[in-house]
Amino acid sequence: MILWLNPVSGISGDMLLGALLDLGAPLDDVKAAVARTGLDGWDLRAERVTRGGIGATRAVVDVTDQATERAAAELLARVADVPVAARAVREIAEVEAGIHGIDPDRVHLHEIGGLDTVVDTVGVAAALDLLGVEELHCGPLALGSGTVSTRHGVLPVPAPATAALLARAGAPVVGAGDGETVTPTGAALLVAAGARFGPLPAMTLQAVGYGAGGRDPAERANVLQAMLGVAAGAxxxxxxxxxxxxxxxxxxxxxxxxxxxxxxxxxxxxxxxxxxxxxxxxxxxxxxxxxxxxxxxxxxxxxxxxxxxxxxxxxxxALPRRSTAVEVEGHRIRLKHGPWGVKPEHDDVAAAAAALGLPLREVVRRAADIGRLAPHTSEEFR
The missing domain is CATH 3.30.70.1380 (Transcriptional regulatory protein pf0864 domain like)
Structure with missing residues (x-):
């Protein structure tokens, strides 16, 4: 399966998890994966909310331990058996170490050191597996601007860790006004899952989901759109x-x-x-x-x-195909286009040939010639 993310309002760990749950990843199975880490004192809920008029799923993580500061090594020990989650935490630890000029083994995470990071990263890893995602693609990330208050004081947005992670990934970015829209956890999960950045890949679409952010700003639908499908021709x-x-x-x-x-x-x-x-x-x-x-x-x-x-x-x-329609002397004829040619629909050709008094093969030739030259203004992919 192919997953494409459209982060026009940014991405965070809970937005990505919400989008995957909205696509159909079973909540109980995701929770079971988190439970296997041995983590205590947490809960994960999927809430239906509306953002900018769009119905979406918000992944809500509750933890009894409210501490947001923790050694990266402690989080890594929790997620060691979940490859995508472990890589996400390692990526965060490495960029933080580079920013602060210390060894990664000594990194102490502040705002993202909470146990909810374990739930988000393990939950996303489990949901990707449950949905059978083999390829992850992502569009340009909408990055906010301004400042954010942290344990280290006021920092620029995007946060230094987020910026470093996106640079590692070679991610395309666009401006999105004030405020933080991409979190370190969201960026790290993209890197850890091997996201490829670019336009929507050719695929047969099977499901669309929306993961909601916590805020509901008036100027933008704060959702992460996710599309799931199979490769065209698969x-x-x-x-x-x-x-x-x-x-x-x-x-x-x-x-x-x-x-x-x-x-x-x-x-x-x-x-x-x-x-x-x-x-x-x-x-x-x-x-x-x-x-x-x-x-x-x-x-x-x-x-x-x-x-x-x-x-x-x-x-x-099944190879990709599309349908169009052309006119031969006022008679509408449907065409089916494939990678190797164009074929007019027989019933339409027969009706036009009878009305025009022309041989069937002549109407076929005219319709196909027009179809090969005409712009694809009425394409219907299936």
């Missing part, structure tokens, strides 16, 4: 439905194929076979996404009178 899990029939007419079978395609089947076709006692028959095949399989099954059983059918899980390799 395998898709489908179902192959099949049944053998020897008492259904050709007219009914032709009607059945049309009904199945109208119901959302990716493909439907017939194969001639010979059944017992030498009876000529047909196998009805239906390739369909799992969420549409029940509807297609009902259609097959109702139209054929068959008493059952077979279901086989299959993987389909």
């Amino acid at each position: 395998g898709e899990r489908m179902l192959l439905l099949e049944t053998n029939v020897d008492d259904v007419t050709g007219e009914v079978l032709g009607h059945l194929v049309g009904r199945l395609l109208d119901a959302g089947a990716a493909d439907a076709w017939l194969s001639p076979i010979v059944m017992k006692k030498g009876r000529p028959a047909h196998t009805v095949h239906v390739l369909v996404a799992p969420e549409r399989a029940a509807d297609c099954e009902r259609i097959v059983l109702a139209e054929t009178g068959s008493l059952g059918l077979r279901r086989t899980p299959v993987d389909r390799a």
Whole structure:
């Protein structure tokens, strides 16, 4: 799975965790991962909130130990068995050591030394694993400006640790007004998870989630948008439905194929076979996404009178495609574009050819030529 983050309002550990929970990472499983660290006196809740009119999930961490200062080594010991979390804490410790000119083993974390950092980092690591994220991509980070009060006094925004982490990652940044929008924990998690920075990668989108920040400013929706999908052209899990029939007419079978395609089947076709006692028959095949399989099954059983059918899980390799429409002498013809060419829809071509008194192949040629040259103003990706 590919995860793309759109941090137009910045990113923090709790915003990232909220976005992953909003995408569907099971809260109970995330909490179980945190519990395995042996941490006591904490709780994690997922609250539904609204930010700038957008419904989002806010990850709320409560800890009984309210101390915000702690040795980095102590946090590292807590998260040592969770690679992404451990790397995030190490990254923070290393940049803090560089800023203060001391050895990383002696770093004492102040504002981010609380036990909530353990919950955030381990929770994010667990949620990424539960969602099956294999690639993390991120857009430009909106960085605030101004100052922030810390244990070391008033510091510039972005905080020095945040700036150093983003520089390590080579992250693209844009201005976002006053205030802190990117926290050290948020930046460290991006580095630890191996985020690649750039535009939205080509993928088939499966889910969109929003993680809420704690503030709700009037001028900006304080959310982190997260998109989850599979790489364009990657395998898709489908179902192959099949049944053998020897008492259904050709007219009914032709009607059945049309009904199945109208119901959302990716493909439907017939194969001639010979059944017992030498009876000529047909196998009805239906390739369909799992969420549409029940509807297609009902259609097959109702139209054929068959008493059952077979279901086989299959993987389909699907190249990216899009649909457009052009006009040939006033007649609208839909086109399907793939990586290797353009194909006009037969029903539209046949209707136009009959109306214009032209050969079918001539209308096909004209429609394809127009489609190859026309700008893609009505693209519909699927």
